[in-house]
Amino acid sequence: MPPPGKRGTALRIGASPARAKSRVWGRLAELRGPGVPARALDARALAALAANPGCRRRAILDGAGVDKAALAGALGAPSAFGQSQFAFMRGNAFEARVKADGGAELLRLVHQKLDPAAEPPQEPHVPDLAAAGPEGRTARTALALREAATAGGWTLLDHPMLALEVAGSPAFLEPDAVVVHPDGSWTVVEIKSFPMLDGAADPAKVGAAARQAAVYVLALEEVAGRLDPAPRVRHHVLLVCPKDFSNLPAASAVDVRKQRAVTARQLTRLTRIQDIVDTLPDGVCFSPELPAEELTAAVETVPATYAPECLAACELAFHCRARSRADGAVTTLGRSVRAELGGLTTVDDVLAAAHGEAGDPEDPAVAALRRAAALRAEALASAGQEAVPCH
Structure with a gap:
């Protein structure tokens, strides 16, 4: 018997492809909610999805045909994204x-x-x-x-x-x-x-x-x-x-x-919808009719990859930005900043590395941060100001 949340894995091993596909489509219908029709995936959504292929949250919501605008409103983070x-x-x-x-x-x-x-x-x-x-x-x-x-x-x-x-x-x-x-x-x-x-x-x-x-x-x-x-x-x-x-x-x-x-x-880099479905716990549903707390917990079962560019392309951008900021993720500052920081994934990690409290001194990102912190302290000292810790 498959472990909880892994039903699709057993299907792919022991069932025919047609039957497994039918079960996946049934699971996607469950994710939308009872009687909720699927929202068509258009070229605009595909272009946005291709621009952020690492975002499993958008992939599963679009694949299941979830109305992301209604979902964002139910989560308390409505977006003005769309056409008047x-x-x-x-x-x-x-x-x-x-x-x-x-x-x-x-x-x-x-x-x-x-x-x-x-x-x-x-x-x-x-x-x-x-x-x-x-x-x-x-x-x-x-x-x-x-x-x-x-x-x-x-x-x-x-x-x-x-x-x-x-x-x-x-x-x-x-x-x-x-x-x-x-x-x-x-x-x-x-x-x-x-x-x-x-x-x-x-x-x-x-x-x-x-x-x-x-x-x-x-x-x-x-x-x-x-x-x-x-x-x-x-x-x-x-x-x-x-x-x-x-x-x-x-x-x-x-x-x-x-x-x-x-x-x-x-x-081609997008994770297959079936593979994402396989990782979801049983009973997860993204219906906007659910209570906000339950809906938030359901959305958080799927990891997101937020970047500022999402604000122009995704209805859930405000919700994901708030979560990213609460977690202190450096992706909130943009993909270019994230790329420069290497293995430092949170703002707390970056500040600790800059102050010499953590991080490998041989890491180029850590070395650059410590050099920048030293230059900042030197500039403030020469101006006669007291160095204020970065926040």
């Missing part, structure tokens, strides 16, 4: 304008920015991608891509559905559009509502869009790899934004090769 209703409506209106008339303007921008040598888009094919459920839509998208790759001419896939395996679980992704060129190659199109002023947009927002598009490129490469011959997935995506302060579309070609490589490498 006004911005959401404005984005939908702009996307509808860009795709009007069968995507004529969108295809014109793709032709102008990415494939000017090809024939101009005339009477493009816009296949119907409707199907039952995400699996059905994924299969219908794959069929449409296969047909378009050999048909010639321009094809616009409006909100196709792609699948990408992440940490042993499938994630269904829905890009704004995918364009098939006359040569059979595929391009991802990202439509955003932030403005492009004088031909340039906010670099931080462009970077976030590029990381999101890189996830779609990876998913498209999975589809292309199953075809013979495999179509080329272009690593330049088209970013479409409002021009200046108008509602007219402007576009820019964005090279996502770097983001694609980083995302692919980070996703």
Whole structure:
């Protein structure tokens, strides 16, 4: 009989893969709570998860489909992370304008920015991608891509559905559009509502869009790899934004090769969801309906890897930051500081090493801290001030 909290290990040893997978999905449903539907894992969440692959907490919450915004509110640390209703409506209106008339303007921008040598888009094919459920839509998208790759001419896939395996679980992704060129190659199109002023947009927002598009490129490469011959997935995506302060579309070609490589490498480092489930005690549940104390204890059963960058990407960032500060973790100060300090993981450890109370003098981090403390004391002494201990 397996020890408490280790049921999945026995399943992997003695049961069939299909049965073990079914039990894992059942366990994930238990983690969400009775009758709570799973929240879809989108490309934005995947890009954020890939940026922090060591965070098991986010991996299991996203893998189980937990509503992290509702969870953060129930924990008493609500986050303003997300898009306002006004911005959401404005984005939908702009996307509808860009795709009007069968995507004529969108295809014109793709032709102008990415494939000017090809024939101009005339009477493009816009296949119907409707199907039952995400699996059905994924299969219908794959069929449409296969047909378009050999048909010639321009094809616009409006909100196709792609699948990408992440940490042993499938994630269904829905890009704004995918364009098939006359040569059979595929391009991802990202439509955003932030403005492009004088031909340039906010670099931080462009970077976030590029990381999101890189996830779609990876998913498209999975589809292309199953075809013979495999179509080329272009690593330049088209970013479409409002021009200046108008509602007219402007576009820019964005090279996502770097983001694609980083995302692919980070996703392979993610711990499999099943492996994380195996470590959880029986009865753990992340339902926001639970009492705050019980919910906090459940969340703390899964280790987090907090960094200041989480504030821009995760709904639980304020909760994890408070816990990190309470524990005195140096990661609260940023990943670069954490990397410089080596084996010193808490602020107390750092101060003790700086004051000569702990630490190996041969450790470069300890030596640097003691040198910095000595310089600080020397500077204060020369200024006639009394050295105040660091806190």
